[in-house]
Amino acid sequence: MCVPAPFQVRVRQTEGIPVEKENPAALQTLSPASSGKSKLQLHRIVTSSQFIVLCLLIIVWIVGSITAPAMLQRDNLINVIRGSAITGMFALAATLVLLVGEIDLSLGSTMVFALIIGSKLYGVTSDIVMIIATLVAGALLGLFNGIVITVFKVKSLMATLGTMSLFGGLAYFLSSGKVALFYQAPNYLWMGKGMILGIPVPVVFSVVIFVVLFIFLHLTKFGKEVYFTGANPLAAWMSGVNIKRIKLIIFVLAGLFATLGGLFQSALLNEVGPSYGAGGYEMTGLSIAIFGGTSMAGGKGSILSTALAAITFQLLLNVLTLSGLGTYMEQVFKGLFLIIIVISFQNLERKRYAKL
Amino acid sequence: MNNKQVKQVLGDNMLLIIIILLVAMGALFTDSFLTLYNIKNLLYSMTVYGFLALGQSMVMLVSELNLTQGSLLSFAPTFAMFLTSKILGLTGRNILVGGNYITGGLVLYMVLAILVGMLVGFLMGIIIVKFNVSSLVVTLGMMYTLGGGVFFLFNGYSLYLNRLEGAKWLGTAELFSIPVSFVLFALVSGILIWAMKYTKLGRRIYATGGNERAATYAGINTKKWKVIAFAISGTLASIAGLIYSSRVESVDPVQGTGYQMFALAIAVVGGVSMEGGRGTLVGTLMATAIVALIFNVMSLFNLFSWYQTMFIGAIILIAAIQQAYNRKSLV
């Protein structure tokens, strides 16, 4: 063994440092660098992708209120905003993983397996313990993913395809294929159906989480290292960034947030069953993240855009449902949405996509 | 033979050795393993998984992924039946009788199913190369699209073929006690393997997957060959769907759910790498036998189907870890 493969190759052949084209822009302004502006550089954070999503949100709102006036009813809007919080959790998980240049296809299976684990405590312990256990399970499953990817160095695509099947099957195994019902768990159900000051609980939780994560990603060392790791993991490592730790944390968070989203959903429905992982949550999360401008190559994306994209998506879905989109067609819509989003937003530069 | 040589021989023939071990274990630990009935079951499941795995291997060899295999298993026959009933309906003939029994249009249905599979594969390929997008994501989206669409066609009801004459021939007929479907599988695999080794098809596919840039510079139209790989995988999936439906004498909207994972796992176990340009169809065939054997034994022990899913997930992880270990990368 000894010299790891990339370095062996390196010494023996010339890498293509691509032929240089002198960039006219770079040469013209030989002035010394100008400094950044405001303290938080807000203008860096508000990017063009947010603008696009915002415009689309407004368009959907306008078109929706004309074609489906029922959309504007208070109860409906509450449902929409609550639904955005739920899908938003999956989109957040997907965004975080994409930011470090990885992908997590196991979000749906992780969620359902964690929920089933928690459901085993129904009637055995208090429902608050149930909630905590479910979330801890989700985080641990995310940790499992993280370990396979960082310690065993498996590409995240393969790893999460594997855990997608494994966790999905385990969910069936643990529940013996049966649906678990929770009518007697008031705190648990409150997580989905409750309100705080008139705002649905999932929304309150989501907003808090999004804000906290926003602060972490833009103001801390951790956040900056996340972006750098996604942009070029090898260079990040060689610059002293602990990419193992960063990726592990990200996958734990992804598992945690996906599970939280699933928790909100199952609380709303009073039940959870092993088949609930197959609804395409990971796919929807991925499409919303990309819609919000997150790049699959890593290192590019914003929490704010993802949040806006989640709301836009949910509103769009709502308008379609009110206009007569059946249950089956909903899945067709979600699948087509992903394809269209990817075509529009993710034209690949193949060189950067070795992992996919 | 010294130690190193023994290791070498073992390594080269690993898959074959595993097959032999599995057969031995099956024969020893259950009494129904070696029965004619069970062997036919085994061959039949090898056929269905095998078609899917071959298709997936072709796509993986050009460094892409196709996650629509499973949903095509239900979509191709269902959509074909949908079209058949509409077309024949135009001529005034109603083949869909009360309670969802199909009474006619067999040949048209079969031809259309294969065309549908080919077209879906072709479409996937075109989208992926024309827009230069990730095949993982596109086929993931298409998987859910087809999965939802298939329910939409007949409102989620299964279609029953037992009143359709000749419908069960493909899935149950036998030639000297060997299932016809397996013979078909052997024939198709044989042709494909021959073409990959002895014609330009193989060179093009391996070059496209092995080093796309080099292939392009050599004048190879890599986009064309990727589309071809996808079209082949779609066609094979629809054939598998026809066989499946014929055997169970029905067309269910949920048949084949999750099968793309099996196909992927089989390809990976068989040595096909997701990075492209690496692996052989022969390896895939042997891996098909291995997985089919394991599933067969599982069913003899009356294990539920979710054991299969768990097992496949574990296999993918183990194979992936092994590949990663061999790659020895730094980060």
Place this chain on the structure above:
Amino acid sequence: MLEALLELKKVSKSFPGVQALKEVDFQLYPGEVVALCGANGAGKSTAASIIAGIYPHDAGEILIRGKPVQLTTPKVAEQHGVGIVYQEPTLVARMTVVENIFLGKELTNKYGKLDFKKMKQEAEKTLEALGFDLDVNRKVSTLTMVEREATEIAKAVLLNPHILILDEVTAPLNQKEVDHLFEVIRNLKKQNIGMIFISHKLNECIEISDRVVVFRNGENVAELDCTKNITEKDIITPMLGIDIKGDLHDVVKEGHAAEEKEVLLHVDNFSDEENFSGMSFTLHKNEVLGFAGLKGAGITELMFALQGTIPHTGGKMYVHSKEVNPRTPYEGIKAGIGMVTHDRHKEGLALSLDVKSNISVSSLDMLLTKLGFVNERKLDERSEEYVRKLEIKTPSLYQLVANLSGGNQQKIVIAKWLLRSLDIIIVDEPTRGVDIKAKSEIFKLLLEQKAEGKGVIAFSPECRELLSICDRILVVSQGKIVDEVLRGSPQFNEPSLLEIIHSA
């Protein structure tokens, strides 16, 4: 008067934002080797690509043997007798030599079945004619660099081209291998093939070619006749468009006697399993220590091991007399060692991020506020400080690094380490892919660091670079240090150094 094999008449080509070729005239005659020289971005590769049919030209005429042609695709160019060996390898590693040679041009019998026997024969014949002895059934992944180049050349000459373009083919080769390659080129000359030899190594251009054509900013600015004893300066002057005063490589004015200097780094019996062993040396403050040797001698691995990127299995390292054992780059950085690797795109920079992010990434823990957040204001200040100090040409701190020139990108990598105030800086091929102007700036930079009390370890395959900035040079061969040459000693010049390197 011989008819020109290939002639470009007022050929122009532009890409979005840049005019790559401006009304270029160029001729190539049978049996001659024309070197094509120019700084990065001058248009050499563009011209080569157009001749090879990779993209079409916008204006002007291309004539082959006097007849105007439209080289729209590589296949068309092939049909007109153009062969090209690309700068970046175009081999499929998992295929065999014969499969690669015949890639895209496989021979079949009349039923469409591949004719393996015939292809093997042809491949062997071609390689033999070139003077290479190679088992054509070997997988390319098992070949050495020279064997891969041989395969690429065989691939290019398979269809008997009249015009052969060789783009940077000597870059990965050592001197002996280059000599062998030049033999091959001379053989091809005898067959009346006209060759275009593109290279950054001016001495090689002078050695092998009959004429040197110099491009600058997309224009053909000079043609030199090699039979008339030209020197590198004759080529560099038109390349840069300015007159270089004195020898480019005499950057260091005064020499340094061997004074008693403080020891920064002491390495004792350092080794790893495969690539180097028994390395013992010392790096002092205010010193530039050079390593000279062939590629594959183990120098790059040694440097990675010093910084902690790859593990070492034996020996000890002492920084400021304290023992350190870096097993990851982070630990190396903590010990005060930073490395500028030879592939900054892969290992040194995040191209999709901006200047500020790249400069600051290794120093974030030093720039925190009391609450643990990143102190953006300080980050801005320090980043600006180094951009100014290193004269990095960028319109702002937020310019994406991908848009900067190679020289500026390299400076950013160096700035990254300087921001962290590391004492020891290792540079591996510091001026790779950097144009001539920036090269001297980087040399100046390294010498400034030395003057400020840092220690620099440098490796470059070009002896002249080492000779111009180092105080001492250690010659490494096959993983061991074989000699030490001090500045001021009679051996401190290129010929002697080369002799030591090649005779070890």
